Every structure is written in structure tokens, then in C-alpha cells.
Amino acid sequence: MLSSPIPVAVLGATGSVGQRFISLLDNHPWFKVVALAASDRSEGKPYAQACHWVLTDPMPDWAREMPLLPSNPQAMPEVKIVFSALPSDQAKILEPAFAAAGFAVCSNASSYRTESDVPLLLPEVNAEHIQLVRHQRLARGWSGCIITNPNCTSTGLTVALKALDQAFGVKRAFVVSLQALSGAGYPGVPSLDILDNIIPNINGEEEKVEWEPRKMLGRFNGDAIELAQVQISAHTNRVAVLDGHTVCASVELGSFASPQEASEVLRAYQAPEIARGLPSAPQPVIVVRTEADRPQPRLDRLTGGGMSTVVGRVRSDPLLTLKFVVLSHNTIRGAAGGSIYNAELFVSQGLL
Known part of the structure; x- marks a missing residue:
């Protein structure tokens, strides 16, 4: 148990995988969602107004009135980890911007899975690959990093x-x-x-x-x-x-x-x-x-x-x-739950 929860954000928060992130992060012992981001057309709207909730689990109360932010590192300075449920074309552009700005990006997108210095993680399979982020940071000059989970x-x-x-x-x-x-x-x-x-x-x-x-x-x-x-x-x-x-x-x-x-x-x-x-x-x-x-x-x-x-x-x-x-x-172990597990491993290894 950490002394205080780590502030995190969800990118692509209104989509089905973004919703699964929010559901799984509700009452998480290590992470607290302090920012939700979505498309420009939803910016500023309360989450419940902009989101068509499709999960059988109810929307957490704390998320309902949370205003949606732009997918911009400057919009969420207190955040340490971002969970990305972005489409691959958007992830290709936005995820490196967050990593360069010092955020740990735990991504469900396919954009960076094949990059030689980006971990493609299933902690129960290849937990040692998390150490690749050290090389990634050196090679790219980032203070943050990108960690991916595989196709579902x-x-x-x-x-x-x-x-x-x-x-x-x-x-x-x-x-x-x-x-x-x-x-x-x-x-x-x-x-x-x-x-x-x-x-x-x-x-x-x-x-x-x-x-x-x-x-x-x-x-x-x-x-x-x-x-x-x-x-x-x-x-x-x-x-x-x-x-x-x-x-x-x-x-x-x-x-x-x-x-x-x-x-x-x-x-x-x-x-x-x-x-x-x-x-x-x-x-x-x-x-x-x-x-x-x-x-x-x-x-x-x-x-x-x-x-x-x-x-x-x-x-x-x-x-x-x-x-x-x-x-x-596919949306728990194969998507949002996998990214959260990756983030837990990342934190537990002192890499944040």
C-alpha cells in the first residue's frame, strides 16, 4: 500500500475502453483518477453529459461531474500516469507528447507495440521487459515513457x-x-x-x-x-x-x-x-x-x-x-485491466 494514491488520468475517457478504465480504477488502492480527457468537442462538459455509458457496472459518482479536459499534457500538471484508450491514429501523435513531458503512458493502442524500445507487457508472462523503459528514456531523451499492452x-x-x-x-x-x-x-x-x-x-x-x-x-x-x-x-x-x-x-x-x-x-x-x-x-x-x-x-x-x-x-x-x-x-484483461496491471508493475519496480 502506498502512503498516498498516485494521481492518474484517462485519455479517450468517453469510449468503451475508457469507460472500462474508469470502472476498474474506481477505489483502486494505488491510483486516483484526477483528470479525464476526450475529444475537443467534449472539452469542458461534465463526463456524464458527454459520455454514453455502455457498461453494466454503474458509472462511479466521482466521475459524473468531472469536467473533460483536452488531451494535452499542460492541462493536467499534477498527473503522473496516463492511461491511454485513444484510437491508434491519435495515440501515435499524443502519447509521445505526454512521454516527453514526463508522464508514464500506459497504452492500450497498437501504435508503439512494435517499437524496439517500447515494452509490450503481460506481467504474468514477461514482467522483466518493464526494464526496457530505462533504455527507452535514454534513447529518446524522455523523462516519461510509453508502456503498451498487447492486442486483446x-x-x-x-x-x-x-x-x-x-x-x-x-x-x-x-x-x-x-x-x-x-x-x-x-x-x-x-x-x-x-x-x-x-x-x-x-x-x-x-x-x-x-x-x-x-x-x-x-x-x-x-x-x-x-x-x-x-x-x-x-x-x-x-x-x-x-x-x-x-x-x-x-x-x-x-x-x-x-x-x-x-x-x-x-x-x-x-x-x-x-x-x-x-x-x-x-x-x-x-x-x-x-x-x-x-x-x-x-x-x-x-x-x-x-x-x-x-x-x-x-x-x-x-x-x-x-x-x-x-x-x-477482451476489455478487462485484454485492454484496460492489462494497462492498469502494467502500471502497477511499473510503480512497484521504482520506475515512476
């Missing part, structure tokens, strides 16, 4: 791959995603497109799912990340589910493992020690379901408060080694 589909998949890679090695993976509507934001996919339908393409998504796990499973050498050699082929699909991304994965392991052995490894997996015990740390990291028809988004997406990864249907694969199903909550 990469998230649960990478947690499962990490557990298996640590025990057996992972050579290749073939994955098919069934991605929830909330991943497209609000109002999202038109109803006439998604009802009675599956949309078999999400622009730019397959490339992220094929590349991002390689960075997160890679080795930190002090200055950069050496990408893992695992090969991934991905199909991504939008389905008529509100929350919770499902991935059907087939993997080739470096050494043989039976479904029972793999299930035991997944169930026993623990985060690196420095990522344990933080307020948002998933407990447990991975839940293995043994039922023939689990995980299911409606039943399992809120496991561990939406921060745990749920794996099921672990079985032998006739072409590779194993196949299984992974589920994670």
Missing part, C-alpha cells in the same frame, strides 16, 4: 503459450479466434452485419496475433527484445458475443507432452515473482476447465475478476502436438 486476442493466447513454452518449448501454433463485439468499440459492428453471421476478417488483427506473442515470449537482453522463434498462423473472426475472446489453438511443442501433462503445467503456472501480489494480478493466472464444453464466454469471461486466462478442451492434435481452447476477457 494475443493476450490469452500468449499466457497459455508461455506456460507451455517454459515447460516444453513451443515451435509452431495455428490459431483461430472468435472475437467479441466489444473489441470493435461502441457502436461497433452494425447489427445487420453480425446477426445470423460470422465476419471472417478483422483488419490488421491477424498480423498482430502472429507477431506480438513473439515479442512477449522473447528474451530481454538489456537494450532490446530478442524475438522468440515460435511461428504462428492466425485466422481472426468477429462473432455475436458481447465480451470475451475465444481462441482455438493447435501447437507443436519442442518435446512431447500428453494432454494431462500439459493441463498440469497450465494449471500450475505462476507469474514471475515481481508480478505477483499486485492489486490487479490474476488469481490464478490460468484456470483449466475439464468439462467437454468449456470455456464459454458467457460462463467464464469473469473468472478471476476478468483477469484470469481460462483454458479448456486440452487434447492431442493429430497434426501437431496439442490443441486447446483459450478464453480471456
